[in-house]
């Protein structure tokens with residue numbers, strides 16, 4: 427069964443000869459096989475592509491073999507907002523146009539990341555100022571590519587490497603200046619800017635298993651908390667930059683996919699490469715490349731067998747252009763060699779795809795049969811919070827914890843528009859003579875006898891509405907979580923983010 431409507435069984439005899447293919451005629455590609463299975467396989471567009479300094483074979487292979495794309499560096503913070511309020515979209519626009527003309531899905535990488543942040547951001551030490559900067563960045567960047575970027579890495583690499591279930595502090599202006607609430611806010615703001623985009627938490631070393639103290643375990647805990655609080659996360663990205671010796675990682679990815687399925691969250695492989703130690707570069711032989719191919723195949727097997735996996739992204743096309751050699755002490759981790767010849771890893775991926783008939787591969791994407799792959803996917807996942815029994819013991823949203831009476835928001839909290847959609851802007855509660863006070867589940871309105879109280883979840887969906895009786899309302903019917911409370915007195919509105927626990 428052909429699940430995607432894109433015709434990419436390629437008739438490229440002349441072009442493909444010399445690129446690793448010897449057969450002319452209709453050629454099965456990674457892309458055609460993935461599309462038949464309702465899945466995405468992709469690779470980065472390297473910075474060299476953006477700088478027009480890459481061989482012509484690169485693009486030919488890229489658009490033939492892949493149906494998903496991500497920019498290596500060009501949608502990061504320093505690339506898109508190098509100076510405060512001055513946005514630079516040219517390179518990203520070029521990629522989006524390329525994706526559109528080749529019917530590819532676009533991943534956006536990355537909104538809130540401690541690395542590749544421009545100096546003007548790193549110098550900010552004021553929490554409110556930095557929240558406003560992050561919100562403005564997300565509003566603009568996600569808003570600019572609304573409907574064109576199908577999925578964003580909203581937060582990238584925010585967990586520390588200490589195996590202690592903690593957030594990264596060192597080197598992270600976001601955590602140091604804002605605290606952990608920057609993550610929740612980033613997801614809410616990204617959702618507000620493009621409600622149809624898939625929103626991911628992306629990290630490395632989460633392919634190392636769910637053991638005690640593991641990053642993967644922490645991710646699952648956070649996903650649970652985010653879901654409980656209606657924070658609009660829909661996917662996790664496992665970067666999966668691994669080495670040839672990391673033989674258990676495919677099965678660890680399987681375990682992570684299963685754990686995330688409990689929360690209706692998709693797991694995507696976002697940055698795969700399987701490198702050899704750099705020192706071995708001159709001694710690699712057929713058995714080494716076969717081993718590499720075997721590992722690639724195991725990842726593809728897991729990917730196709732787990733129904734909540736959607737994208738299989740490789741962090742490069744050819745060993746001629748890979749971050750590994752320059753920055754990692756690893757080498758030759760991709761599926762094409764430096765001469766653009768397909769390696770055994772390519773054949774292994776093809777073999778895995780063929781071994782999993784389309785009829786048996788489930789897609790996490792709805793209506794994959796006819797979709798234009800550049801369009802947004804509407805997922806089949808429901809967003810119901812499944813388990814509300816476990817209390818959050820890890821991250822406290824400090825804004826939400828504050829239940830004292832006040833008439834202005836101290837952080838740029840979510841504000842719910844009249845249409846019911848959450849739009850996030852700096853809170854400017856306008857009533858100076860009316861206050862709300864939340865004690866337990868009783869919300870009192872001080873200074874107005876007749877007030878309309880509405881409560882919205884973090885996706886902007888109304889969950890409660892009432893008119894005050896004796897100056898207060900009882901919110902005990904609402905499940906635990908983060909909400910926006912709106913109080914209307916006459917034509918004036920007071921809004922606050924609250925945590926109900």
Ligand code: G3I
Nearest residue numbers: 473498499535536541542582630665667697741748749753
């Ligand atoms: O922009 C300058 C350019 O002006 C200069 O000519 C050139 C000379 O070396 O350097 C350029 O900046 C480099 C940039 O890539 C663009 O080529 C940076 O020095 C270099 O550090 C940067 O490396 C990128 C790295 O992220 C930075 O963290 C890699 O290309 C990119 O592959 C890598 O990607 C990351 C993902 O975003 C997140 N996960 C890990 C992955 C691998 O590190």
